C-alpha cells in the first residue's frame with residue numbers, strides 16, 4: 001500500500017468528506033486538508049491512515065509546507081483531489097472586486113497552488129493522478145454565477161495544460177464538472193435557484209455525492225489510467241458536449 005497516498009482538499013465539505021471516506025475504504029492513506037479540519041471527526045480510517053491538516057489552499061507557503069509535511073509523515077502523495085471551493089449567486093453588477101478575487105483565489109489559484117506543490121512529490125514517485133473540481137457552470141456558464149463560472153472554466157484550462165505538460169512524468173490530470181449536487185451547502189441555496197437547475201436536467205434529479213465520488217474512484221482505479229485532460233461531467237444530461 002506504500003504507493004497509495006492521497007491528498008484531498010476541501011475534505012470537510014459535502015463532497016470532500018465522502019471522498020475521504022471512499023479513499024480510506026479503498027485502503028489508501030489520506031491527507032485531509034480544509035480550513036476547519038478539526039471537525040472532520042468520526043471517520044473510520046479502516047485499513048488506511050488519516051492525516052488531518054488545517055490548510056488555507058490560497059496561501060502558497062501553507063500549501064507547500066502541508067505537502068512537505070505529508071511527504072515526511074506518511075509519504076509522498078501519488079494522488080491529489082482538489083475539491084476546496086465555493087460559489088456566490090451574484091450577477092455582473094453585484095460582483096464586487098472582493099467577491100471576484102475571493103472566488104478566483106479559492107477555486108482557481110488554490111487548485112493551481114496545490115498542483116504545483118504536489119508535482120515534485122509525484123515525480124519522486126514516478127507518477128500520479130490529479131483530479132480538479134470544476135463545475136457545469138464552468139462549461140456552459142450561468143447567469144448570476146459570473147465569477148464562479150469564470151473560475152471553474154479556468155480550472156478546465158488549467159487541467160488541460162497540466163495534462164499535456166505532466167504526461168511525460170506519468171501524471172494524469174482530469175477535471176470533474178458536476179451539475180447541482182445536493183450537499184448541505186447547496187441545499188441551503190434559494191429554492192428558486194435550485195428549481196431552475198433541476199428543470200434543466202433531463203434525468204430529472206439533482207446529482208448525488210455518490211455520483212461524484214464514484215467518478216473519482218473510477219479515475220483512480222486501474223481502468224482510469226489512460227484518461228488525462230478530460231472533464232467528466234456527472235450532469236444527468238444538462239449539457240452534452
Ligand SMILES: NC(=O)c1ccc[n+]([C@@H]2O[C@H](COP(=O)([O-])OP(=O)(O)OC[C@H]3O[C@@H](n4cnc5c(N)ncnc54)[C@H](O)[C@@H]3O)[C@@H](O)[C@H]2O)c1
Pocket residue numbers: 009010011012013014015016033034035036055056057058083084085086087106110133134135136177178179180181182183184185186
Ligand atoms: N455541490 C454542488 O452542487 C457542486 C457542483 C459543482 C461543483 N461543485 C464544487 O465541488 C466542490 C465542493 O462542493 P461542496 O458542495 O461539497 O461544498 P462544501 O462547502 O460542502 O465544501 C467545500 C469545502 O472547502 C473548504 N474550503 C473553503 N475555503 C477553503 C480554503 N481557503 N482552503 C481550504 N479549504 C477551504 C470549506 O471549508 C468546505 O469544507 C467545490 O469546489 C464546488 O465548487 C459543487
